[in-house]
Amino acid sequence: xxxxxxxxxxxxxxxxxxxxxxxxxKTCTNGSSEFVSGVSMSLVSMLYNMQLMKYAGENGVxxxxxxxxxxxxxLSIFIGYSVGTAPIVSFHLGARDYxxxxxxxxxxxxxxxxxxxxxxxxxxLLAGPIAMIFVGYDADLAALTxxxxxxxxxxxxxxxxxxYGSSFFTALNDGFVSAAISFLxxxxxxxxxxxxxxxxxxxxxxxxxxxxxxxxxxxxxLSFLAAKRKKYGY
Numbered sequence: 001x002x003x004x005x006x007x008x009x010x011x012x013x014x015x016x017x018x019x020x021x022x023x024x025x026k027t028c029t030n031g032s033s034e035f036v037s038g039v040s041m042s043l044v045s046m047l048y049n050m051q052l053m054k055y056a057g058e059n060g061v062x063x064x065x066x067x068x069x070x071x072x073x074x075l076s077i078f079i080g081y082s083v084g085t086a087p088i089v090s091f092h093l094g095a096r097d098y099x100x101x102x103x104x105x106x107x108x109x110x111x112x113x114x115x116x117x118x119x120x121x122x123x124x125l126l127a128g129p130i131a132m133i134f135v136g137y138d139a140d141l142a143a144l145t146x147x148x149x150x151x152x153x154x155x156x157x158x159x160x161x162x163x164y165g166s167s168f169f170t171a172l173n174d175g176f177v178s179a180a181i182s183f184l185x186x187x188x189x190x191x192x193x194x195x196x197x198x199x200x201x202x203x204x205x206x207x208x209x210x211x212x213x214x215x216x217x218x219x220x221x222l223s224f225l226a227a228k229r230k231k232y233g234y
Contacts, residue, residue, distance in 0.1 A: 002207070008232035029176075033169075064148070090171045098233035105168070108168075128146050131149065157214075162181050
């Protein structure tokens, strides 16, 4: 406000505002994937807690709490990168610089793949120390947490694809595909896996459910990327 209140020679100046319902609708539609992710995360967490109470009792719920804290810390790397590169994707799309748009996607794939592998090995190696930090006061709970985390860590190998894919399509102003990826990943695939896999594998099925959901979500995201390639020129 101070900048615009002073005299300046730039082409940017404050003017009278007008209500633009179409622009607001597009904004809300394009951001629907983030809305879906936020709401579904709470719903899916309740399902996980219900299943863990059934198959592993209170210790299972406590272990899941630890995994979710650590999971968010790890996935923040993917989320931060995806959100940070979205303006670059939008810029090159608007400039119709399709070779550079393709370059951004390819470089992002390389960076995220390397990060995913590093995070997987970090999860496997740090499962014990992390469990001791949070639940070291109970040997049985710590053992359950370590076991669950070492299964859970496989999800890091696939999670980057749907997270980046959803943000990528948001940057391309394709809110429908972005929301579809988020909805399928968090609501459909996670809900289905956490309800079905425990019936087959018991408590291990709960830990594997996120791995299965991320794997299927990654496959669906790659399918969307392939299908929309010609339309957006990447």
